[in-house]
Amino acid sequence: MTAVPADATPNGAADGVAAASPASGAEPTRIGIIGGTGPAGAALAARLADIGCEITLGSRSKYRSMEVVDNIVDRWPDRHLRIHPGANSLAAAEPTVVIATPWDAAAITARDVAEHLRGKVVATMSNALARVDDEFVPLIPPRGSVAASVQATLPDSRVAAALQHVPATELGNLDEPVHGDILICSDHREATWHIAEIVDRMPGARALDCGNLSNATAIEAFTAVLMQLNTRYRTRVALRLVGLDHVPISVLGGGPSGTEAAQPAAETVPD
Numbered sequence: 271m272t273a274v275p276a277d278a279t280p281n282g283a284a285d286g287v288a289a290a291s292p293a294s295g296a297e298p299t300r301i302g303i304i305g306g307t308g309p310a311g312a313a314l315a316a317r318l319a320d321i322g323c324e325i326t327l328g329s330r331s332k333y334r335s336m337e338v339v340d341n342i343v344d345r346w347p348d349r350h351l352r353i354h355p356g357a358n359s360l361a362a363a364e365p366t367v368v369i370a371t372p373w374d375a376a377a378i379t380a381r382d383v384a385e386h387l388r389g390k391v392v393a394t395m396s397n398a399l400a401r402v403d404d405e406f407v408p409l410i411p412p413r414g415s416v417a418a419s420v421q422a423t424l425p426d427s428r429v430a431a432a433l434q435h436v437p438a439t440e441l442g443n444l445d446e447p448v449h450g451d452i453l454i455c456s457d458h459r460e461a462t463w464h465i466a467e468i469v470d471r472m473p474g475a476r477a478l479d480c481g482n483l484s485n486a487t488a489i490e491a492f493t494a495v496l497m498q499l500n501t502r503y504r505t506r507v508a509l510r511l512v513g514l515d516h517v518p519i520s521v522l523g524g525g526p527s528g529t530e531a532a533q534p535a536a537e538t539v540p541d
């Protein structure tokens with residue numbers, strides 16, 4: 271069994287949403303990252319490009335975007351990462367979009383490019399947090415979460431909260447698996463499945479369907495707990511839930527395929 275429920279379409283994608291795992295020879299999944307120049311967006315761009323996606327890394331400044339793309343490509347010269355720099359509007363024009371701005375800029379930035387986002391799956395990875403002395407404290411945005419604020423701003427898009435808990439350092443280190451459960455929630459199940467399929471292609475990552483977007487409040491706020499643990503124990507923790515042993519970790523890629531165990535694609539099976 272995988273983290274994606276049985277009523278996903280056979281290729282793991284949902285109706286009206288392009289499959290994230292292209293068959294051999296198919297066009298790569300194209301993803302735009304709004305606010306992609308920060309640690310989170312840049313790390314996600316590198317990781318997604320490494321699993322075969324084609325990325326537009328967006329910014330308010332084209333030149334900042336170019337600089338960040340150059341840095342990623344220079345760091346991983348042998349990986350042939352397909353990452354293009356551009357304005358946030360160019361990133362928003364891609365078929366699937368991730369918002370990686372600070373929490374208080376997410377809805378405003380989404381509104382600025384709303385015309386490009388109509389009908390699309392939009393993932394938000396932002397967390398509303400504040401640091402008070404040595405403590406990280408969660409802030410509750412007016413609609414309960416950053417993701418809910420973005421969904422309210424984009425009524426014609428399908429917003430999912432995802433990737434809140436993965437530290438950028440681990441996400442962007444392509445020599446290591448991601449190690450962790452990626453909690454995803456949305457009021458649009460096809461959006462959850464679509465993001466889950468992409469996440470499940472990341473080595474070591476396991477996508478979990480966490481229900482409706484109302485749960486984004488807990489998911490985003492829990493980031494404060496993880497960051498507190500990092501400070502307390504001088505480490506960077508990753509989330510791995512027990513009791514889900516029947517949900518495989520897709521370390522070999524291949525993505526979810528209904529309720530049967532996800533089989534790695536033949537070409538990815540090691541000798």
Ligand SMILES: NC(=O)c1ccc[n+]([C@@H]2O[C@H](COP(=O)([O-])OP(=O)(O)OC[C@H]3O[C@@H](n4cnc5c(N)ncnc54)[C@H](OP(=O)(O)O)[C@@H]3O)[C@@H](O)[C@H]2O)c1
Nearest residue numbers: 305307308309310329330370371373375396397434437438
């Ligand atoms: N860092 C992590 O390890 C990590 C991991 C998971 C999730 N997250 C979450 O992801 C979000 C981004 O994290 P980050 O560390 O990458 O943040 P960041 O560096 O502070 O911001 C990311 C980018 O957002 C853009 N931005 C900043 N202020 C903006 C504004 N007022 N309006 C529009 N765009 C603005 C900037 O890009 P331009 O100036 O180029 O436009 C910036 O490079 C946060 O909410 C964080 O909680 C972070």
